[in-house]
Amino acid sequence: MTRIIERLDEISHQYDALLVDLWGCVHNGLEPYPEAVAALERYRASGGTILLLTNSPRPRAGVTKQLIEMGVPENAWHTIATSGDSARMAMFRGVVGQKVYFIGEDHDERFFEPLKLMGDPVEITRVPLDQADGIVCTGPFDPMADPSENRATFLYAKQKGMKLLCANPDIVVDRGERREWCAGALAQLYTEMGGESLYFGKPHPPIYDLARARLAELGKVPATDRLLAIGDGIATDIQGAQGEDIDSLFITGGLAAAETGTDRQPDPAKLDSFLSDKMVTPTYAIGKLR
Incomplete structure (x- = not known):
């Protein structure tokens, strides 16, 4: 049974480290949530370790820069693990070939910057679709x-046996009041097409392996039962935590605000119905991180 809490402080003492989602939890894509930032600052001041665990396709340095420019203070986290870095490591191992067709916006071209790996990374070249071994989608x-709109591209790629590397499994994200499609929506379509x-x-x-490696870099290797994952994505943050046997705090006022009847806090009956439908059971739930 999921327990609805009022504040992170009620439970944070049980955990040595937090794995915190960003979009929908700490910020809305445009500005930070002051209560969420304050909650993370209090947790860090109490001695806890904070790892920001994000499905952003950007490298860690790019997310750090974005947060600072947005006004999230650097004392609200210790380190960051991104879907982008996890996917880049795979790309530079050649999982979709050396010649790749890129789907993404111009600001995500840093995905192709060199990455230090154990051994020699393969050389990746961006090419037109008809010359590609595979697809990289940020x-x-x-x-x-x-x-x-990508059906024609995907039909050709499928016929050629190309694999698609998805750098962000999120389906949608809310940028302020505007809902946008993410790479996960394209990857889902490609899979549905065969x-x-x-x-x-x-x-x-893979991203949880990277998260543990980032914590190890800090000299922090908490036991699994001393980790708490926080996020608003039931199919990403919460399902991922459940798959790793990590306790989770579901932020109901993000992507699932309407389904859970969240104003300040979720409607208990609607929350139970939503979780039953999704067949996922977070340890805790709260309207907004605070």
């Missing part, structure tokens, strides 16, 4: 366009 060319999509962010295991 998101749609236009986040407001319906994913079905293609093969490879995922490296939440809820899939």
